[in-house]
Amino acid sequence: EDQVTQSPEALRLQEGESSSLNCSYTVSGLRGLFWYRQDPGKGPEFLFTLYSAGEEKEKERLKATLTKKESFLHITAPKPEDSATYLCAVLRGSNYKLTFGKGTLLTVNP
Amino acid sequence: DAGVIQSPRHEVTEMGQEVTLRCKPISGHNSLFWYRQTMMRGLELLIYFNNNVPIDDSGMPEDRFSAKMPNASFSTLKIQPSEPRDSAVYFCASSSATGRETQYFGPGTRLLVL
Numbered sequence: 001e002d003q004v005t006q007s008p009e010a011l012r013l014q015e016g017e018s019s020s021l022n023c024s025y026t027v028s029g030l031r032g033l034f035w036y037r038q039d040p041g042k043g044p045e046f047l048f049t050l051y052s053a054g055e056e057k058e059k060e061r062l063k064a065t066l067t068k069k070e071s072f073l074h075i076t077a078p079k080p081e082d083s084a085t086y087l088c089a090v091l092r093g094s095n096y097k098l099t100f101g102k103g104t105l106l107t108v109n110p
Numbered sequence: 111d112a113g114v115i116q117s118p119r120h121e122v123t124e125m126g127q128e129v130t131l132r133c134k135p136i137s138g139h140n141s142l143f144w145y146r147q148t149m150m151r152g153l154e155l156l157i158y159f160n161n162n163v164p165i166d167d168s169g170m171p172e173d174r175f176s177a178k179m180p181n182a183s184f185s186t187l188k189i190q191p192s193e194p195r196d197s198a199v200y201f202c203a204s205s206s207a208t209g210r211e212t213q214y215f216g217p218g219t220r221l222l223v224l
Contacts, residue, residue, distance in 0.1 A: 034212065043114070043201050043215035044153075087153070096141070097166070098213060100153040 002027040006088050006101035013108050016077045021104045023088030024070040033071050034098065035064050036087040044087055078108045112136070114216030116202050122222045128190040131219045134183055135204030143213060144177055144187050145201040153201070159185065171196075192223045 003026040013019055025033065032051050036044035048057045050066040057064050061082065063074045073086055085105045089098040115134040123129055135142050144156040157167040162179045170177070174193070179185040189196055199220050203213040 036215075041218075041220075043203075043217050046212055046214060049212055089153075096158060096160075097155050098153075102152045 002090060002092060002099040004088055004090055004099050004101035006086075006104050008104060009102070010105040011107070013075075013078055013106070015079055015108055015110050018074070018076045018078070020075070021073040021086055021106070022070060023073070023101055025088075025090045027090045027092050027099070029092050030090060032091045033066055034089045034091065035071070035073055036089065038085045038087055038103070047086075075106070078106075080108045080110050082106065083108045114202055114204055114214055116200075116216040116219050118219060119217060120220045120222075122224065123192055124224050125193055126191040127223075128188065129192045129196075129221060129223075131187040131200050131202075131221070133185045133187070133202030133216060135185070135202070136214055137183070139204035139206050139214075140182065141205045141211075141213075142179060142185050143203040143205075144185070145203065145215075147199045147201060147218070156187070156200075189221075192221075194223045197221055197223050 005024045007022045032049050034049050035047040037047055038044045048064040053068045055066050061076050065072045085103040087100055087103045089100040091098055117132045140161050142159040145153050146156055147153045156169045157177045158165050159179045175189055177187045199218045201215050201218045203215045205211045205213045
């Protein structure tokens, strides 16, 4: 069974304090790993898709990386508006079913 | 372009009542997913449609839940009769092609069953 574990469950940062969120996964035949951002009361908003180990993608202050067992979401010099829950999900090669982690609640204090 | 549209955004009902949630996917997307999100279990897939046909409903909790997709631009998720344990946020998502592409989520319907 596909498993996705995100850590930490919650992370509190000061504005400008860089850090990383972790997503470890167990899935055979990974087709893609997805990062979403979810604000309170809203649906998950797509950020990145990573397809193979070694791949990296960047968007503003966020950079996602992928290895064979885990993915990291690096946040550089975060701002309060980066506060949200960040969700990781995996898609197996022959499947269409996203398996989500429980998320990391990020709070950035001014 | 408009994203995935869901209605209502909030629903409060009493146990035993019928609840109908609605979804309009992104135009041109032919895969549609219904999810449920709770604190305990996170996001869980309930049912997946491709080209308006239900492909996988193994996540539907029980017979009280049913979903339809009468055309490419509309889907419903119905709960009858509703129970307090059905209280959750229900999301609809859509994607292009076979459903193995990126899924885009709607704003969700927050359901409270008293």
